Amino acid sequence: MKQSAVDAVIRGLKKAGVSIVCYLPDSLFKELYPALDADPDIRTIRVTNEGEGAAICGGVFLSGKRAALIMENSGLRASVEPLARMGLGAGIPVVMLMSYRGELGENNWWAIPHGITMEPVLNALRIPYRVVTEEEKIERAITDAYQWSYAAYYHSAVALGGEVVR
C-alpha cells in the first residue's frame, strides 16, 4: 500500500469516529498495521483469529466507542459464526475493512479461494459492501459504512483492491 492510501484509511477511520481497531495482519495491508499502531488516537488490539476480533468489536460497540475489524478477506470466513450470531441474533454491528485477495490480478494460487468466496459470503450474510480500487474513494467508503451500520445496526464492509493494495 502506498503511504497516501494508508493515510486515506486512517483519515476515514478517524472521520467515522473510530478509536479502537482489532486486526490480524496480512501482507496486502502490511504498511497499514504499523501506521495504526503508531497513531496516538487509535488503540490497536492484535487478535488470534478474526472471529475473536469480530466479537471484541461487538463488545466495543456496546461501550459506545467505535471499532473496526481490519484483516485480509480470508478473515471474513473465520468471522462468519460470530457475525451471524451478533448481527442477525442481536443487532450488534461490526464494520470491516478487508484486503481483496484473490481478485483479478491475483498471482498466488493460495489466495484464489479468498476471491471466490468473499462476495458470496458477504451476500449470504446480507452484509452490504463496497469494493474500492481508487485511493480517492477510500475515505468516503469508510464513513459511508459507519453511517449505514449505525443506522441499520448491522455489519458492513469495505474491501480494498486493485491499485490501492498492489
Place this chain on the structure above:
Amino acid sequence: MKRYDCMKALAARLKDELVILSLGASVDEWYNAAPHMREASLFQQQLGCVTPQAFGLAAGLPHRRIVSLDTDGGMMFNLGILATLGNEQPKNLFVVVWDNEMYQSIGGPATHTAFGRVDIAAIARGAGVDYAYTARTIEEFDEHCAKGLAADVPYVVVAKVAGSVQPDIKRKHSDGREDKYIFVRHVEASEGITIMGPSEHN
C-alpha cells in the same frame, strides 16, 4: 459446588459492574441469582464470544469493571482470547469460567475438561494471564471474586461446578435483540452517553 450458589455469592458483590454471559441454562440461573443486575447483564449467544465481547466492552469503558461469565465449552472454543488478554492486560476485566465439564444445554456430553487432563486455569497462566485459578469450594470461589473484582490485571477463576441446574427458576423471556436494547440503554444511562441515538432528519 453448585453454579447457582456461586452466582449468588458473586451477585452479592456486584453493583455498578457490567456482565456478559453465555447461553444455556446459566442464563436463567443468572437471571434469578442476580435480579438487580438484569439490565446490566448481556446474555451472549455464542460459544467463544463471551470473553472477547467482555474484553471489547472493557477496552471501551476502561473506568468500569466488566465481568465475563464464560463456560468451559465457550473458553475451549476460542482459547486465543486468553493469549489476547495476556498481551493486552486489561485492568478492569474479571473472567469467571463455569466449568461443569459438559455441554449442559444439549443434554450433557463431555467437554474436553471432563477427562482430568485439560486445565483451563493453567492454559490461561501459560497464555500470560498470571492470576488464573481453579476454585472447588464456595469459599475459594468467593475469595477469588473479591480479589478479581479489585484487581488491576486480568483475573480468571475457573469454577468447578456440578452439572445440575437450579430447579424451579423463572425463565427469561427476551431474545437477543431485546436483551441488547435493554443492556445498551443501561450503559447509556449509567455512563451518561449515547450509543444508539435518534435518526438524522434529512
